[in-house]
Amino acid sequence: MITRRGFLRLVGGSAFAMVSLGAYAVGIEPMLLTHVKRYALTPPHWPAGLKLRVVALADIHACRPWMTPVRIAALAEQANALQPDVIVMLGDYPAGTRMVTGWVNASEWAPALSGLKAPLGVFSILGNHDWWEDRSAQSAGAGPTISRKALEAVGIPVLENDVVRLEKDGKGFWIAGLADQIALLPDRAKGREGLTGLDDLSGTLAKVGDRDPIILLAHEPDIFPKVPWRVSLTLSGHTHGGQVRLFGYSPVVPSAYGNRYAYGHV
Template sequence: MITRRGFLRLIGGSFLSMVSLGAYAVGVEPMLSTHVKRYFLTPPHWPAGLKLRVVALADVHACRPWMTPERIASLAAEANALQPDLIVLLGDYVAGMRLVTDQVPASEWASALSGLKAPLGVKAILGNHDWWHDPVAQRAGAGPTVARKALEGAGITVLENDAFRLEKDGHGFWLAGLADQLALLPGQGRAEAGGLDDLDGTLAKVSDNAPIILLAHEPDIFPKVPWRVSLTLSGHTHGGQVRLFGYSPVVPSAYGNRFAYGHVVENDRNLIVSGGLGFSIMPVRFGMRPEILQIDLG
């Protein structure tokens, strides 16, 4: 039988363990050196002679003290060091929570991202927070958002329901980018939240049979993505921010853990969901280090 002293020691030890885990999740893991998550795959109808390295950064959520312009610039240098052919940004550059010491203006985080360099360029899409925290765009129900203008001012191409043809080693491929699926909040005459994404219209801009890489901030679009698309890249979920044994208790997706994180293959269609770099709602990461994606195709 456990004694009163033993019981108090157990309670005290459990409390200290919880405090230590909480301190690690808030103060340590979010600030650890970035993990490079590598994927190697040949998706459907990918040309045999096309070897392509794509590096992806998602969910920067610029803010102080967690994701300063200096840290973003260092992430850009890490991405460049991977020697990518193409760099893609998967949205949510704007802070997604109030637990910050200061906001980072768009001009500053965009300037830090301007250090990204790749032979085939740097292409971006926007995320829900890039829309939600732009009151002018919310009132208008349309862009361009402050985030889009900042990225374009930094020399980064932004794709919103658009497709861009690229070529490497004599092989063409398409990079398509969706507008955000959760862009508009209720209000301003809108009873419900609404998206601005147009999957069919975006893919209609593809004018030949070359393979397609689709950028979609939220992975929830994936069940609608046709087999014609070789690979879909998404962010948004942050891998749940807390992930243990392949499971995340809370995932901002209608599909829960189905599209929470990692490489998903369904009906010979490929989706990769990044765990992202920053966080929203709470500054907590546990079992889900900040990460940059390196994807080698072919």
Template sequence: MITRRGFMKLFGGSFASFAALGSYGFAVEPLARLNVARYRLTPPGWTPGLKLRIVALADLHACEPWMPASRIVSICERANALKADVTVLLGDYASGMNLVTRYVHSSEWSKALATLEAPLGVHAVMGNHDWWEDRAAQQNGGGETFGHRALAGAGIEVHSNRAVRLEKDGFGFWLAGLEDQLALRPGKIWSRRRMTGLDDLDGTLRQVTDDAPVILLAHEPDIFATVPSRVSLTLSGHTHGGQVRFVGHSPVVPSRFGNRYAYGHIVEEDRNLIVSGGLGCSIAPIRFGVPPEIVVVDLG
């Protein structure tokens, strides 16, 4: 039988372990770590000879002290050093938390993102929090958010159900960006089923006018279930890898598919999806088992 002294030692050791894990989850992994997640693949139907490097940043959630403008600048410096052909931003620039000391204004985070460089440009889509934090856009039921305007003002192309054709070494490819799938909230009712998306996958893909490969940018990965094989690769964020992850599994994932599209490289029926673990935090400033990351994808 365990003695009182033994119980107190066990309790003290357990408490210290939980305190250490909590400190790591709140102070170390969200703030002090930055990984580079690398993927290399040649999707079905990819143009022979086309070698393309994509660097992707997702889910910054700009706020202090967790993601100040100075940290965004340092992330952009690290991204530039990875020598992308094209850099993409996958949405959620606005904070999604109340536990902040200051919200970083769109003029600040967009100025920081303006330091990104890539020969084929920097291209962006919006995320759900970029819509939810803009009361005017919610009342209007669409149009542009302050995030759209801030990025465009910083010289970054924003894709709202739009496809553009780019070229690398004489080989063409399409970059298609969807508007957010959870853009409009129904008043004060928090129900995913009631949210209205402004995405138009079919209309976006109709803008593709040749057989060059298509890369799709979509903030939420749930759209992947209906993405046709015509799309070579879908890039998403939103889930943060669950933000807390144990042995490849996240207890809570903001997706109706649970862990199916939570994180990493997913292949279904020869279709490819890569979901970034993101950079910032949403709801609560904690990360455990899924540190902030920049994604690098080498195609071909």
């Protein structure tokens, strides 16, 4: 039989565990841990002899005191040190945790990212928080968002349902960027009953003008089952590798597919 004191200890311990788990998910994992994961891939339809080093940055979530402009600038230097041919950023530049973190304006985090350099360029897409934290864009149901304007102001192109063709060693390839799949929050007054996406996968790929391979950038990985064979590689963020990862499993994943697309090369 459990005593009253034992019960209170059990409840207290459980509460502490939940708070600790929440702190890890909201603070430590996304803000304090920097993950550099390397993959050596041979994507489908990839030309023989085209060796390409891509650095992908996802979910910066600028905030104080953890992801400050100074730290973002340091991350940019680390990315450059990897000597990429091209750098892609996968969205979510502002944090969505105003209740527990200090806000960092786009006029601060964007210049910190402007230090990113690669021979073939730096390209970006937007994530859900680039929309959700922008009241004007939510009200209008359209962009350009604050994040987009800030990135473009420092010379970083933003691909929203758009493509760009690049070339290395005489061989061409495309980078296609998808608009966010859950950009607009529910708003019954505007006829939005649920989360609304602005992505147009078929329209985006229709802009590809030849048979060269395609690298698709999409913030949320839930698009994966819809991506046609024509795309050689899709890069996504959003899941943070599983908000909490215990023994290789993530009990909290912001995806309709759970752990299927939570982390790594799938």
